[in-house]
Amino acid sequence: MMPQGDIAVLPTFSLAGRLVVVTGASQGLGLLFAQSCARAGAHVLLSSRREDKLREAAAGIIAAGGRADIRVSDITSLAQIKELADHAGMIADRDGLHLVAVNNAGIAFTKPAFEVNEEDFDRVIDVHLKGTFFACQQLGQLMATRGYGKIINLSSTWSAGSDTGKSIYCAAKAGISHLTSALAVEWAPLGVRVCALAPTTTLTDATQRSLDASPERAARLLARIPLGRYSVPEDLIGALVFLAGATSDFITGQTLFVDGGWTAR
Numbered sequence: 494m495m496p497q498g499d500i501a502v503l504p505t506f507s508l509a510g511r512l513v514v515v516t517g518a519s520q521g522l523g524l525l526f527a528q529s530c531a532r533a534g535a536h537v538l539l540s541s542r543r544e545d546k547l548r549e550a551a552a553g554i555i556a557a558g559g560r561a562d563i564r565v566s567d568i569t570s571l572a573q574i575k576e577l578a579d580h581a582g583m584i585a586d587r588d589g590l591h592l593v594a595v596n597n598a599g600i601a602f603t604k605p606a607f608e609v610n611e612e613d614f615d616r617v618i619d620v621h622l623k624g625t626f627f628a629c630q631q632l633g634q635l636m637a638t639r640g641y642g643k644i645i646n647l648s649s650t651w652s653a654g655s656d657t658g659k660s661i662y663c664a665a666k667a668g669i670s671h672l673t674s675a676l677a678v679e680w681a682p683l684g685v686r687v688c689a690l691a692p693t694t695t696l697t698d699a700t701q702r703s704l705d706a707s708p709e710r711a712a713r714l715l716a717r718i719p720l721g722r723y724s725v726p727e728d729l730i731g732a733l734v735f736l737a738g739a740t741s742d743f744i745t746g747q748t749l750f751v752d753g754g755w756t757a758r
């Protein structure tokens with residue numbers, strides 16, 4: 494729809510009519526993203542490796558009046574990503590829903606570069622870069638055949654800067670941001686929008702534990718955020734729901750930093 498300069502076209506942030514697939518939805522940001530999208534009216538498909546956690550999360554969403562399904566899937570397995578995409582396609586066709594993918598599954602990783610071994614390298618790159626690429630490919634294919642879809646990849650401020658011990662995590666997240674813009678260009682003619690969301694240090698339970706373990710590092714990270722505090726998961730919801738909905742349909746290829754000014758410093 495063309496902009497009409499009229500109050501009647503004030504944007505809506507409803508996600509009604511959308512199926513939002515969230516990987517890494519068993520805890521942390523992914524769980525909150527799934528809950529938030531459901532609250533905004535989406536049908537959500539939660540995925541990760543732990544079935545018990547997914548069941549618990551989906552039950553909570555359904556108890557709150559939302560619609561949720563689960564699919565156990567390891568993001569490092571192309572075969573399992575294909576099964577996840579098949580399941581998403583089945584729900585989208587059955588209920589006539591637009592597809593949105595939130596490629597959020599990830600692992601934290603901090604280790605001095607001289608100590609990184611081959612197993613570390615493969616694990617970080619497999620989960621973040623390979624997993625994100627093939628989730629984009631398999632879900633993007635479904636979107637392309639329908640002529641519309643939205644992908645949101647989880648990047649990080651570490652895609653744009655670094656700190657001691659972050660070399661391969663930075664490389665993986667920088668790869669995700671560039672992958673995002675490359676796929677956005679390739680798939681724009683097909684109606685598939687691809688963006689990334691880049692948080693700074695965000696206080697999930699796991700992040701809090703890692704900051705508690707290293708007060709010196711925690712102080713250094715905090716000092717770098719101009720707004721003077723760490724992010725909390727709720728800081729990301731507005732950007733996530735915006736990117737998942739129709740209001741952002743003319744935006745593609747962007748990495749949206751929700752970082753308290755981190756990248757501006």
Ligand SMILES: NC(=O)c1ccc[n+]([C@@H]2O[C@H](COP(=O)([O-])OP(=O)(O)OC[C@H]3O[C@@H](n4cnc5c(N)ncnc54)[C@H](OP(=O)(O)O)[C@@H]3O)[C@@H](O)[C@H]2O)c1
Pocket residue numbers: 516517518519520521522523540541542543546566567568569597598599600601620647648649650691692693694695696697699700
């Ligand atoms: N928190 C931060 O400070 C921060 C900042 C910037 C970016 N990020 C990014 O945001 C995303 C979520 O972070 P988070 O802090 O919420 O992490 P988290 O609490 O550790 O949760 C990670 C999620 O990923 C899933 N996961 C891990 N390996 C997987 C695999 N092989 N296959 C499928 N699922 C897998 C986990 O579920 P299962 O164990 O059930 O599989 C879990 O649900 C990540 O991509 C992270 O890099 C986080």
